[in-house]
Amino acid sequence: MYDLFFRKLNELEPLSDKELDLMSSFLTTKKLRRKQYLLQEGDICKYLAFVESGALKSYSIDAKGAEHILQFALEGWIISDLYSFLTGEQSSYHIQALEDCQLVLISQQAHEELLQQVPTYETYIRLQITNAYIALQRRLHFVQSLTAEERYKNLLALQPGIVQRVPQHMIASYMGLTPETLSRIRRKIADQQ
Amino acid sequence: MYDLFFRKLNELEPLSDKELDLMSSFLTTKKLRRKQYLLQEGDICKYLAFVESGALKSYSIDAKGAEHILQFALEGWIISDLYSFLTGEQSSYHIQALEDCQLVLISQQAHEELLQQVPTYETYIRLQITNAYIALQRRLHFVQSLTAEERYKNLLALQPGIVQRVPQHMIASYMGLTPETLSRIRRKIADQQ
DNA sequence: CGTTTGCTTGAATTCTGTCAAAGCAGGTGG
DNA sequence: CCACCTGCTTTGACAGAATTCAAGCAAACG
Numbered sequence: 001m002y003d004l005f006f007r008k009l010n011e012l013e014p015l016s017d018k019e020l021d022l023m024s025s026f027l028t029t030k031k032l033r034r035k036q037y038l039l040q041e042g043d044i045c046k047y048l049a050f051v052e053s054g055a056l057k058s059y060s061i062d063a064k065g066a067e068h069i070l071q072f073a074l075e076g077w078i079i080s081d082l083y084s085f086l087t088g089e090q091s092s093y094h095i096q097a098l099e100d101c102q103l104v105l106i107s108q109q110a111h112e113e114l115l116q117q118v119p120t121y122e123t124y125i126r127l128q129i130t131n132a133y134i135a136l137q138r139r140l141h142f143v144q145s146l147t148a149e150e151r152y153k154n155l156l157a158l159q160p161g162i163v164q165r166v167p168q169h170m171i172a173s174y175m176g177l178t179p180e181t182l183s184r185i186r187r188k189i190a191d192q193q
Numbered sequence: 194m195y196d197l198f199f200r201k202l203n204e205l206e207p208l209s210d211k212e213l214d215l216m217s218s219f220l221t222t223k224k225l226r227r228k229q230y231l232l233q234e235g236d237i238c239k240y241l242a243f244v245e246s247g248a249l250k251s252y253s254i255d256a257k258g259a260e261h262i263l264q265f266a267l268e269g270w271i272i273s274d275l276y277s278f279l280t281g282e283q284s285s286y287h288i289q290a291l292e293d294c295q296l297v298l299i300s301q302q303a304h305e306e307l308l309q310q311v312p313t314y315e316t317y318i319r320l321q322i323t324n325a326y327i328a329l330q331r332r333l334h335f336v337q338s339l340t341a342e343e344r345y346k347n348l349l350a351l352q353p354g355i356v357q358r359v360p361q362h363m364i365a366s367y368m369g370l371t372p373e374t375l376s377r378i379r380r381k382i383a384d385q386q
Numbered sequence: 387c388g389t390t391t392g393c394t395t396g397a398a399t400t401c402t403g404t405c406a407a408a409g410c411a412g413g414t415g416g
Numbered sequence: 417c418c419a420c421c422t423g424c425t426t427t428g429a430c431a432g433a434a435t436t437c438a439a440g441c442a443a444a445c446g
Contacts (some may be wrong), residue, residue, distance in 0.1 A: 177435095178436080
């Protein structure tokens with residue numbers, strides 16, 4: 001149930017049996033079917049969700065009803081609305097399964113306890129948040145300095161898994177483009193070769 | 194010298210004299226003249242810089258030699274290249290003073306020590322990083338979902354201090370626009386009224 | 387087998403970037 | 417005190433990129 005999650009932590013530092021027991025006692029698991037929601041706008045985000053298997057997206061709906069994808073999460077990733085999770089404020093995002101998913105849920109309380117009691121957890125989470133921050137910064141930088149075509153090539157190179165598994169119109173939404181524009185960019189890249 | 198910095202920490206939790214002494218012993222201060230650099234591309238970022246007074250920008254230079262502003266920092270803000278600071282890798286950013294500045298510098302070593310020994314520091318930094326992450330997320334969301342005009346109005350509403358103190362072509366760079374486009378947007382907004 | 391879902395294409399329109407030039411301070415030295 | 421920089425902003429004309437709206441096509445699904 002917690003295979004991949006424990007393996008990730010073990011890669012940082014071997015976990016004692018005591019720590020494993022402690023973590024098992026605080027964590028829960030959840031299955032989501034394709035299209036089911038982990039979080040909806042207006043909810044308070046109660047969990048960090050570690051993805052054991054499957055794929056999810058987080059997105060918001062703007063004033064005109066259009067969907068804007070913020071993040072995808074595949075196996076081994078964590079997805080959540082960190083803002084809502086940490087502050088207890090209402091979320092303005094949705095998190096939805098793109099495929100059937102097996103998740104490990106970390107509640108706010110579990111998170112607090114584990115930060116205190118399991119140093120490896122603390123290291124892992126700090127690393128994840130730092131990486132998330134850096135990835136976000138890089139993404140913003142790319143949006144500002146690269147053309148859409150360059151950004152798509154980048155995504156192909158850096159995140160091939162996502163491009164393969166996620167419908168193209170969602171990639172477009174993630175990139176801040178219309179599906180038509182992305183389709184034309186792909187056409188152009190194909191013609192170049 | 195550390196007035197504003199200590200005041201910020203005190204707002205979270207009153208600091209003991211012992212903690213104040215400890216912090217003073219680890220922190221250093223630095224003055225920067227307008228246009229001087231705190232960090233240049235290729236350097237390793239050795240400090241978190243808390244701004245006591247003045248203003249700075251962090252930016253990168255792209256393949257075509259164009260400048261892209263990532264962040265501004267005014268009094269009470271922290272500026273750094275978190276990635277380089279935390280990992281020890283070379284930075285791909287520059288940090289430069291826009292006005293004469295008075296800074297509090299937190300070295301990597303000081304950061305480690307203070308995280309361990311001053312709980313209020315740990316709380317403060319965690320809060321800052323979380324806020325930075327959330328702000329970045331919101332900014333990315335705005336870039337994807339709002340028009341340039343809407344984003345500029347947003348900036349005026351949320352960060353009036355920056356718009357007043359920073360030259361307009363830098364605001365344009367921060368927004369990922371050319372100065373000409375921003376000028377036309379301002380014209381359009383003015384005409385609406 | 388019909389419906390849904392996703393991808394592609396075309397034409398018209400809007401937005402943004404580029405290049406070049408002119409205007410407008412504030413500051414400096416003569 | 418004035419003339420002249422210099423840094424910054426504005427404007428115009430044009431080219432290129434992305435969006436919008438509409439239509440068509442193919443694969444997947446119940």
